[in-house]
Amino acid sequence: MFNSISNQASKLLNLTRNKEVNSKTKIITITSGKGGVGKSTFTANIAYLLSKRGFKVAVIDADIGLANMQVLFDLKPRYTFFDYIEGRNTITEILTQTSYENITLIAGKSGYQYANLKNSLVLTRVVNDLKSLNKYDLILIDTGAGLNEYVQEFLLISDNVLALTTTDPSALTDVYALMKMLSVHKERLFICFNHTKNYKIGETIANSLVNLAKKNRLNQNFMVEYIGNVSTSSNISTTSRLRKLFVHEFINDEITKQFHKVIDSLLNNIK
Numbered sequence: 001m002f003n004s005i006s007n008q009a010s011k012l013l014n015l016t017r018n019k020e021v022n023s024k025t026k027i028i029t030i031t032s033g034k035g036g037v038g039k040s041t042f043t044a045n046i047a048y049l050l051s052k053r054g055f056k057v058a059v060i061d062a063d064i065g066l067a068n069m070q071v072l073f074d075l076k077p078r079y080t081f082f083d084y085i086e087g088r089n090t091i092t093e094i095l096t097q098t099s100y101e102n103i104t105l106i107a108g109k110s111g112y113q114y115a116n117l118k119n120s121l122v123l124t125r126v127v128n129d130l131k132s133l134n135k136y137d138l139i140l141i142d143t144g145a146g147l148n149e150y151v152q153e154f155l156l157i158s159d160n161v162l163a164l165t166t167t168d169p170s171a172l173t174d175v176y177a178l179m180k181m182l183s184v185h186k187e188r189l190f191i192c193f194n195h196t197k198n199y200k201i202g203e204t205i206a207n208s209l210v211n212l213a214k215k216n217r218l219n220q221n222f223m224v225e226y227i228g229n230v231s232t233s234s235n236i237s238t239t240s241r242l243r244k245l246f247v248h249e250f251i252n253d254e255i256t257k258q259f260h261k262v263i264d265s266l267l268n269n270i271k
């Protein structure tokens with residue numbers, strides 16, 4: 001099963017390579033394998049802090065299972081990503097300005113029939129068209145759970161892949177599967193731990209994943225970059241429920257500082 005995923009990934013990578021566009025825009029894809037680890041919450045919050053640091057940010061909600069970015073940003077978008085894919089709207093029509101300066105949302109759609117997109121590389125086209133607008137410094141792509149072909153296409157077109165995980169064994173198993181897949185085609189993976197109080201714990205677990213990769217002889221040039229941790233707080237889920245962003249409401253909280261630290265590491269390392 002893994003080989004067939006890998007073959008598919010190789011084909012995709014070759015195709016996407018030919019379609020690269022010249023642009024200043026950097027892409028960061030946020031993934032996890034396991035669902036419910038906090039990807040969308042994390043993505044929305046880092047989008048805000050990045051925008052406050054002066055970056056123009058576009059967020060793509062690429063979760064076709066549960067597209068909830070519009071809820072986190074408290075928006076009712078007129079059009080989604082898929083209206084562009086299906087040719088009903090132009091790329092600029094699917095850009096929804098959020099109430100936060102310098103954050104644009106490309107909304108998703110829950111329950112989209114992925115089979116319609118299979119092998120078509122339309123996702124690559126949307127991202128490249130967005131890059132070509134040259135309006136954004138950063139495009140953050142929030143993917144759904146799992147490592148299906150749809151998620152893989154986003155991983156392969158992205159120079160920067162960030163795995164958000166918890167210390168839960170099943171989440172770590174999924175991250176390792178992700179490492180295995182990416183190590184064939186990519187140079188590295190950023191890892192950030194959510195629901196993790198202690199920076200050191202995240203670091204120790206990230207190191208043990210690296211050691212496991214060595215032991216199993218994954219590609220030696222593949223690097224895992226630990227970029228930090230985010231604690232659990234009921235204020236995070238409460239602010240989300242109220243359709244607000246935690247880091248916007250709790251500017252000086254210790255967890256907001258953790259988010260800042262993650263962003264410092266990310267900005268020092270992305271390409």
Ligand SMILES: Nc1ncnc2c1ncn2[C@@H]1O[C@H](COP(=O)(O)OP(=O)(O)O)[C@@H](O)[C@H]1O
Nearest residue numbers: 035036037038039040041231232233236237240
């Ligand atoms: N650090 C955290 N502390 C407390 N609750 C969190 C934290 N991160 C995420 N959550 C909550 O966990 C739930 C799942 O988060 P979500 O971002 O939707 O996950 P995913 O996108 O990975 O499926 C949401 O209710 C969210 O508010």
Ligand SMILES: [Mg+2]
Nearest residue numbers: 039040063066
């Ligand atoms: Mg999500």
